[in-house]
Amino acid sequence: MSNGHPLLRISKLAKSYGAVVALKEANFVVQPGEIHALLGANGAGKSTLVKILTGVIARDTGIIELDGTSINFTSPDNSRKSGVAPVFQDPALIPDLSLRRNLKLTHTNELRFLEELSKFEISINLDEVVNRIELPILRMIDLARALAHDPRLLILDEITAALPIDMAEKVVKTMGEEKAKGNSVIFISHRLAEIEQVCDYATVLRDGIDVDSFLASSGSEERIVAAMLGDKALVQASKSFVQRTSQESVLMAKSISFGRHLKDVSLSLNKGEVVGLVALEGQGQDALFEILAGEIQPDGGEIAVHGRAVRFKHPSDAISCGISYVPGDRKTALLPQRSIRENLAITKFRTLKSWRPINQGLEDSMVNKAVSDLEIDTRARSQVMHLSGGNQQKVTIGRWITTGFDVLLCFDPTRGIDVGTKGQIYKLLRNLANEGKSVLLFTSELREIQATCDRAIVLYEGKIHQELPYEMCDEEMLLNSAHGRSVL
Secondary structure: OOOOOOOEEEEEEEEEEOOEEEEEEEEEEEOOOOEEEEEOOOOOOHHHHHHHHOOOOOOOEEEEEEOOEEOOOOOHHHHHHOOEEEEOOOOOOOOOOEHHHHHHHOOOOHHHHHHHHHOOOOOOOOOOEHHHOOHHHHHHHHHHHHHOOOOOEEEEEOOHHHOOHHHHHHHHHHHHHHHHOOOEEEEEOOOHHHHHHHOOEEEEEEOOEEEEEEEOOOOOHHHHHHHHHOOHHHOOOOOOOOOOOOOOEEEEEEEEEEOOOEEEEEEEEEOOOEEEEEOOOOOOHHHHHHHHOOOOOOOEEEEEEOOEEEOOOOHHHHHHOOEEEEOOOHHHOOOOOOOHHHHHHHHHHOOOOOOOOOOHHHHHHHHHHHHHHHOOOOOOOOOHHHOOHHHHHHHHHHHHHOOOOOEEEEEOOOOOOOHHHHHHHHHHHHHHHHOOOEEEEEOOOHHHHHHHOOEEEEEEOOEEEEEEEHHHOOHHHHHHHHOOOOOO
């Protein structure tokens, strides 16, 4: 029972990772029997708040109260026992274990789990290994597991982004049923129509701070977008480059499909231009970049480089065609315990046919140029792992500059790095375009699109929703388009 208290009250919650502030001062209140939307642009702090609330990570400062009592969840199990059950953005299941073993790890009653799963009209063998189960089913399994613990507070982090319409409707129905029982739901979604349809209240985070709370009634879309954007006077999206007009196609993708992630996606990238790919979480952008980089193969469609049809069976095939990939997780792209020199020079020797002595002079010249051009801080040159996040990202880009490429695929290259380094990276991308290189850029920093890109392609629910010219790439239009609203 709530005894007159809010079910949940969060006050001045803060969390930092070194110089990166994930939550600055977040306040959040959920009443009993309420479906409360937690909103914000990518990187606003939503997932960090959820991880603290569910005991995955520890807060730095702040107070969390459940039914008026101050609490400190030290583990997900501790959180579940207190009546807080999450469904995280990514499946919280160990892929190499059976479903039965996963249930045991979270002390989930098998009969209660199967009962909840049956409500979604899903039947499954508990001895099935998780990595053989399709993603939409895994999301519903996660939800059924959470419900099996009879939570007072159910947390759904972007669950509908990974679901087809019929399953998404079942999630919406489930939220209504929980509300009818007097339980509460925290619902995180980028689909504004869902917020208006199912939520009672909404809180918006921006830069780690709660900036607005209001009734999630019809017509609240504009207020949500305005709260997410903040003061437009702070948006630095002024054109500071010559727009590229070349029609010489370097990379073309036609009718690319991949499971439920991509559906008939076609795009082109011309010589000497930077094209921004705009998408909210879970719209298929990860799969698109991995396909273009040769890391995964599409179910259907064609890729052409310089007008010649190609088929990538391995990343090396894409690299041989002049396509280089800078992934969002720089840790996967670097040799963390090796030096700056080794990380920058490694791609230079990818075409060696036989062992021979390294040309030290050529390597020195090549590495020094990259360090100078990118202004890489070399004080921790012996091991890349000791560099700042921004300098690590410079190294991942610099290794391709040393060896040459035609197309650079950049996936959120400035995520989690300081403003000064962001400016250096975007300036670098424009310089590459001026040299005739082509860049496909996905960034969660929408305000940087107009300051960096010649045009933007908006991906929504696995499809190309719109292609916007430079003149329409201001942050408000991009955000509205990314939510599936037409701005043309």
